[in-house]
Amino acid sequence: MNEARAEAQLQNWAGGRLQPGVSLRQCRPTRRRVWRDRRNTALIILGVVITLIPVVMILYQITSKGIRTMDWEFLTSSMPLSFRREGGGFLNALVGTLIMVGLATAVSVPLGIMAAVYLVEYGKGNWLARLIRFFSDVMTGVPSVFVGLFVYTALVVNFGFGALMGAASLAIIMMPIIVRSTEEMLKLVPGELKDASYGLGAAKWQTVTKVVLPSAAPGIVTGVMLAVARAAGETAPLILTALGSYQLTARLWDQPISALTLAIFDGARNPFAAGQARAWAGALELLLIVLIFTIVARVMASRSRFKR
Amino acid sequence: MSSVSGEVAAGASAGTGRKWQRRGLSRRADPLFLLLAALSGVLILLVLAYMVISTTGTALPVFTKEGITFLTGKEWSPSAGKFGALPFIYGTVVTSVIALVIAVPLSLAVALFLTEYPVPRRLRGPITYAVDLLAAVPSVIYGLWGVFVLLPLFLQPAADFLNKYLGFIPIFAGPPSGLSYFGAGVILAIMVTPIISSMCREVFATVPDSDRQAAYALGATRWEMIREVVFSHSRSGIIGAVMLGLGRALGETIAVALLIGSRPVVDASVLRPGYSMAAVIANQFQEATGDHIRALVAIGVVLFAITIVINMAARAMVWRFSRL
Numbered sequence: 001m002n003e004a005r006a007e008a009q010l011q012n013w014a015g016g017r018l019q020p021g022v023s024l025r026q027c028r029p030t031r032r033r034v035w036r037d038r039r040n041t042a043l044i045i046l047g048v049v050i051t052l053i054p055v056v057m058i059l060y061q062i063t064s065k066g067i068r069t070m071d072w073e074f075l076t077s078s079m080p081l082s083f084r085r086e087g088g089g090f091l092n093a094l095v096g097t098l099i100m101v102g103l104a105t106a107v108s109v110p111l112g113i114m115a116a117v118y119l120v121e122y123g124k125g126n127w128l129a130r131l132i133r134f135f136s137d138v139m140t141g142v143p144s145v146f147v148g149l150f151v152y153t154a155l156v157v158n159f160g161f162g163a164l165m166g167a168a169s170l171a172i173i174m175m176p177i178i179v180r181s182t183e184e185m186l187k188l189v190p191g192e193l194k195d196a197s198y199g200l201g202a203a204k205w206q207t208v209t210k211v212v213l214p215s216a217a218p219g220i221v222t223g224v225m226l227a228v229a230r231a232a233g234e235t236a237p238l239i240l241t242a243l244g245s246y247q248l249t250a251r252l253w254d255q256p257i258s259a260l261t262l263a264i265f266d267g268a269r270n271p272f273a274a275g276q277a278r279a280w281a282g283a284l285e286l287l288l289i290v291l292i293f294t295i296v297a298r299v300m301a302s303r304s305r306f307k308r
Numbered sequence: 309m310s311s312v313s314g315e316v317a318a319g320a321s322a323g324t325g326r327k328w329q330r331r332g333l334s335r336r337a338d339p340l341f342l343l344l345a346a347l348s349g350v351l352i353l354l355v356l357a358y359m360v361i362s363t364t365g366t367a368l369p370v371f372t373k374e375g376i377t378f379l380t381g382k383e384w385s386p387s388a389g390k391f392g393a394l395p396f397i398y399g400t401v402v403t404s405v406i407a408l409v410i411a412v413p414l415s416l417a418v419a420l421f422l423t424e425y426p427v428p429r430r431l432r433g434p435i436t437y438a439v440d441l442l443a444a445v446p447s448v449i450y451g452l453w454g455v456f457v458l459l460p461l462f463l464q465p466a467a468d469f470l471n472k473y474l475g476f477i478p479i480f481a482g483p484p485s486g487l488s489y490f491g492a493g494v495i496l497a498i499m500v501t502p503i504i505s506s507m508c509r510e511v512f513a514t515v516p517d518s519d520r521q522a523a524y525a526l527g528a529t530r531w532e533m534i535r536e537v538v539f540s541h542s543r544s545g546i547i548g549a550v551m552l553g554l555g556r557a558l559g560e561t562i563a564v565a566l567l568i569g570s571r572p573v574v575d576a577s578v579l580r581p582g583y584s585m586a587a588v589i590a591n592q593f594q595e596a597t598g599d600h601i602r603a604l605v606a607i608g609v610v611l612f613a614i615t616i617v618i619n620m621a622a623r624a625m626v627w628r629f630s631r632l
Contacts, residue, residue, distance in 0.1 A: 029529050037529035044425070047417025048435065051505075054498045055438045058445060058453050111348045118345035132349040135356050141552075141619030142359075142612065143559025145586045149608040150359040153366040172355060179352065205341035233446025236561035236590050243594070261448045261562075268452040268566055276456065283449050294444040 066284025069277040075285075078248040079263065083275030090282045092248040093263035097289075099163050099250065100242065100259060101231050104170035109224055112178030117208055119179070120186040133183075139176040147172050148237030156241055162253040166242030170234060174227040181223025185216040185304075218304040225297035229290045235261035260286045360612075367606035370599065378606060384572040384588075386596065391603040393610065395572045399489060399584040400611070403564060404557040406493025406578060411501045412550055418501070419508035424534055443502035451566035454495040459567070463491040467579045481577040487569035489578040492587075495563045500553040507552060507626065511545030512538055548625030555619040559611065561586035585611045 029037075074089035115132065123129025151169040159165065189212050197207040213220070238244075243256035244266065251257070260282055267279025371378060374391055381392020418439055422432060454463075463486030471484035485491075515538050523533040539546075569581020570591060589604050596604055 029527065033529055033532065037531040040531040040534075041425075044417040044421050047414045048421045051414045051418050051442075051501055052435065052438055055442050057457065058449070059441075061453060061457050062449065111351060114345045114348035115352060118342075118349040122342060122345060123349075128346070129349070132352055136352050137623055138616060138619060139352065139356055141555050141559075141615055141623075143561070143586060143608075143615055145559065145561045145589050146363070146608045146612045146615075147359075149589065149605050150363050153605060154358065154362045172359075175352065175355075179349075203338050205337050208341070229444060233444075233448070235446070235448045236586065239590055240593055261446060264448045264452055265562060265566075268448070268455055279452055280456075283452050286446060287449060290444055290446060291441070294441075 062280070062283050062287050065277075065280040066282075066287075069281035070284055074278070074281050079246045079258075079278070081246055083267075083270045083272045086274040086277075088278070090258075090260060090263050090278065090285065092245065093258040093260045093282065094285065095248060095250060096163065096166075096242065096245075096257040096259040097232055097261070097286075099252070099257070100166040100170055100238070101228060103163070103167035103252075104174055104231055105224070105228055107167070108171040108174040108178055108227070112175045112227075113182050113213070113220065115175075115179045116182035116186055117213075119183050121204070121208060121212070136176040136179045139172075140180065143236075144169075144173055144234055145236035145240070148240035151237065152240045160254055161241065161243040161256040162251070163242060163257045164252045166238050166257065166259065169237035169241045170231040173234060173237065174231050177227040177230065178223055181226065182216075182220050185219030185223065186212060188219070189216050218300045222297045222301040222304065225293045225300070229293040229297070232293070233261060233286065233290050235259075235265050238262055239265075260289075363605055363609050363612070367602055367609050370602045370606040378603075379610070382574055386592075386600040386603070389599060391599075391606070393585070393603075393607050395574050396583050396585040396588050396607055397610065398574045399492075399568060399582040400558055400586070400614075402489045402578060402582070403492040403496055403568065403584055404554055406490060407496035407500055407557045408550060408554060410494065410497035411504055411553060414497070415501050415505035415508055415549075415553070416546070418505040419512055420534060420538070423509055423512040424530065424538060439502045439505060442498065443506070447499065447560060447562045450495055450499055451563040454491070454563060454567050458495065459486045459491065463487075463494060463567075466494075467491070471579055478576050479578050482579065484579040485569060485581055487567060487581050489568065489575075489580070489582050492564045492568040492584065493578070495567050496557045496560055499560060499563065500557050503556055504549050504553040507549030508542075508546060511542040511549065511626075514545075515541045544625045548622045551618055551622030552626065555615050555622060558615050558618065559586055561590050565590045 073087060075094075076091055077087075077089045078092040079090065080086075080088040115136070119129050119133055123132075147169050151165055151172070155165050155168060193211055193215060194207055197211040202210070238259050238261060242259055242262065244262040245256045245258045249255055249257055264279045264282045264286065267275045267282065270276070370391060374381065378391060378393055379397065380394055381390070382394050383390045383392045384395060418435075421427065422436060427435070464484075467484035467486050467488065467490055470480045470490075471482045474480040475482055519537045519541065520533055523537045528536065564584050565587035568584055568587050570583055570587070571581040572583045572588070575582055585607050589608055592600070593604055
């Protein structure tokens with residue numbers, strides 16, 4: 001069917017010249033066709049160049065502007081109470097990000113992996129598994145600001161702003177990413193490996209925890225690290241759940257907490273040079289964290305034993 | 309049966325064999341394991357359901373009070389208790405359309421360049437890497453960079469230029485500002501390009517090589533091959549990729565909040581400041597109280613509904629390709 005369609009298209013395109021006895025010379029592209037080909041090649045290359053300009057500019061400018069304010073003081077002290085004042089740093093924000101992303105990872109990774117195990121190991125032709133798979137796809141498309149609104153209406157209204165609420169919103173964002181990437185990895189584990197394990201008398205849970213998960217580990221870690229990078233870069237849900245703060249705090253509830261993204265957002269919105277300079281240094285700090293996670297994830301993926 | 313498997317295991321490795329022989333425990337543990345796994349999966353459904361219930365419940369008073377005027381009203385003044393969300397819905401749609409108009413040709417160019425052209429290995433790796441890097445950069449960094457670098461360097465001059473030469477068309481009417489639908493659209497375009505192009509690359513990879521070679525054998529130029537074989541083969545995949553990008557653009561918050569100009573009006577000119585749904589939630593939330601918060605949650609519910617519909621349609625279209 002597909003081949004027939006393609007053939008018909010090609011015949012149509014050849015303009016009826018494709019007959020026995022026609023010399024190849026007559027089929028050579030006309031000057032107009034060659035010109036159009038070259039023009040479009042040039043346009044495609046131009047498009048690639050235009051796309052690459054922002055990458056180069058962002059990397060260069062974040063580094064060059066961030067490095068000016070990035071020093072030991074920036075890394076080890078918290079924000080001054082006024083944006084106007086120079087000095088100080090984003091330690092409170094860094095601590096907030098680490099606490100919230102850490103908590104979110106601790107919750108979403110086991111749950112996400114278990115859900116993926118259910119989908120792959122128990123979910124063959126199962127309506128519940130199909131439902132879960134579909135809605136976790138749906139969840140990856142939910143705008144993160146909406147997740148923030150949800151945690152606000154469900155938790156913050158009752159318990160106040162705090163690190164736990166921020167972590168809850170990040171966990172909700174991370175979980176579907178982990179489920180889907182882990183599922184893809186578990187599917188790649190060869191059936192022979194599982195059969196060998198069953199043959200040795202292992203129960204299903206033993207096979208999963210001792211054979212399937214360890215052999216898919218590098219791929220699972222890749223998905224987890226990408227999810228962590230995504231969570232560390234989230235701003236919108238934290239505005240509605242962690243709120244932001246100038247103080248260094250490690251309290252998990254009852255007290256608003258800052259995050260790198262929140263501190264950068266504040267800096268970008270305020271008109272004072274000192275605050276903006278700190279925002280650039282914070283952006284460099286955040287970009288380094290996110291890129292390290294992304295790059296390590298890639299390296300893990302390339303080392304993964306099973307490939308698509 | 310248990311003794312047989314025990315023997316095999318003992319033959320392979322005495323230690324593991326003995327440990328795995330404790331069938332009593334493993335028998336009881338198996339249903340428990342299934343239960344844990346199933347509960348984790350069901351949790352996703354519960355969270356999503358509770359998400360819809362909790363937010364809609366909070367927003368319900370606003371929906372019932374404003375009725376359909378919540379979607380069609382142009383006036384947004386929290387102090388007067390008037391909540392018309394049309395300026396935000398309009399802004400979200402306009403910025404997303406601008407983003408797609410810019411991002412789709414660029415994404416197709418990148419995807420075609422990487423799949424259909426004989427790019428040397430030394431160039432292919434770094435380009436793929438660089439474009440994927442764009443997808444990893446957090447949106448607040450795009451916002452910061454957009455406001456302090458892209459705005460003075462490109463957005464404002466470009467807005468002035470468009471207004472000067474095309475100002476007679478209403479959508480380019482002045483006074484031009486870089487902090488506008490246009491500015492937000494450009495930053496969104498930069499953010500969604502890597503998403504659309506990586507999806508398109510996957511779709512193009514499913515085009516059978518024999519079709520390509522058939523086109524070349526008929527004497528097609530490269531562009532003719534792309535148009536007749538690659539595009540016609542992957543039309544629905546491209547549409548799906550574009551819609552996934554659209555879903556991302558609709559929900560994008562921080563970069564838009566910083567660049568759209570924060571003016572709650574419906575303005576025909578893309579060169580003037582406006583507002584978007586996600587941006588108004590992020591910007592006004594911290595100062596909001598009572599009904600104002602409920603109205604912001606209501607905007608979130610509308611945004612959620614729109615993105616879910618777009619995403620489900622996109623998934624349905626890409627599904628065929630991503631599972632190949």
